[in-house]
Amino acid sequence: MVTVMRILLTNDDGVYAPGLRAIRKELQKLGEVTVVAPVGEQSAVGHSITLLTPLITQEVLDDEQKPMGWAVEGRPADCVKLALLELLKEPPDLLVSGMNAGSNSGINVLYSGTVAAAIEGAFFQCTSIAVSLQYTKPKPLDFAKAAEYAGKVVAQIVRHPLSRGSLFNVNIPSLEKGPIRGIRVVRQNVAPYKEQFDRRVDPRGRVYFWSGPDFGCPDPHPDTDETALREGYITVTPLHFNLTHSVMLEKMKDWEWTI
């Protein structure tokens, strides 16, 4: 008997995004892939979920007119919930979220819909991997080539025995910077980012702000996803969703408290 790995694929760029198509092709070499992804682009939605509007779903076909999965009018995390609770006949062995157009490293991990979908999978005890491709210039990305690398990394992760709900964040460096230098297992960068707003006044005198384009980390910590990516390495970061600051927790237990 041959057992086939069942893979749930989602993303935050939408079901028709080229990054999803590219990684799907690679994941099909590893198992049976079902897509459940948002209808449209959902970047920077973080771990938002939809409570107050209905989630409309629709079956979608791939370029060869074969069933590919479902498009959902919702957030990436909604897609994962719906897939696991309603749409898939059996629980998947692996969830992959991506491949995102743009890296998700440093504090972007917390803004990212791509990573949120993977975290949602881990909530449900499913091994989950977020995959993103860095871009450094506004030109078409070589998703096909990047997806080859990503597929290899995914294969190397899942060949290890993993506890339920294991969670990983993978970034592929921009391929325009030259050959990839290797794979590095690194922690998430937490050094502060620099950003700015563009202040404007509308024709009726109201003040408004655009989020500026120059969001970046001027001084990332060494040995992190941020630095390794800049140096041309594929980064792999194991994540968890317990935000408890354990050291501070122990300290605070000794504080005096009164109500």
Add this chain to the structure above:
Amino acid sequence: MVTVMRILLTNDDGVYAPGLRAIRKELQKLGEVTVVAPVGEQSAVGHSITLLTPLITQEVLDDEQKPMGWAVEGRPADCVKLALLELLKEPPDLLVSGMNAGSNSGINVLYSGTVAAAIEGAFFQCTSIAVSLQYTKPKPLDFAKAAEYAGKVVAQIVRHPLSRGSLFNVNIPSLEKGPIRGIRVVRQNVAPYKEQFDRRVDPRGRVYFWSGPDFGCPDPHPDTDETALREGYITVTPLHFNLTHSVMLEKMKDWEWTI
């Protein structure tokens, strides 16, 4: 010379929410409070941010027609960014996000716009505290009484020397369950939640799903925010935004990797 603590207050229920008004009154006993909050309700938006639409801002007055701060047509995290980078003349000594109508414990910490706003403050190295009030029944909450408790907890946290960007999550138990039993410093619950969708078909034959109301954790881990809150304690959980799974990180460094 008297130094006054400058407090930035935000939330995810909107600038006109009663929970914000109530906690503002208590925080004014501790310092000078400026509100920068979303115009309308933003629950379960997680750590989403607004990149593709402009953030319209408007000055708002309180019930006594005195300047209170700004309303922003954006997400809680947008409000914090705008406050710190554009709207406030000086950086605040403390950020408070809340008081949210509904607890933010367990994995809800990751869905919560209230907590996301506090995390955003911590990104900017500001001491940040998310405050939420549990509700167990759909009736008006006693925000005034709960805010008194919350104010006291905030005061007790900030009297300690804290490193920059310290981050806390505070939950007040439902006041309908009887007197509060005390304050407990506890970790975030990470036990799985149970939830379901309500599947329907629209008049045109399209399938859609409503997120069900019975989202809950049937079997929370002991000594966590989830259990302590159920037992009637105020919970305080120190958080951080480094999602790296450190134990797994060390293990994975020994794995063989090839590109």
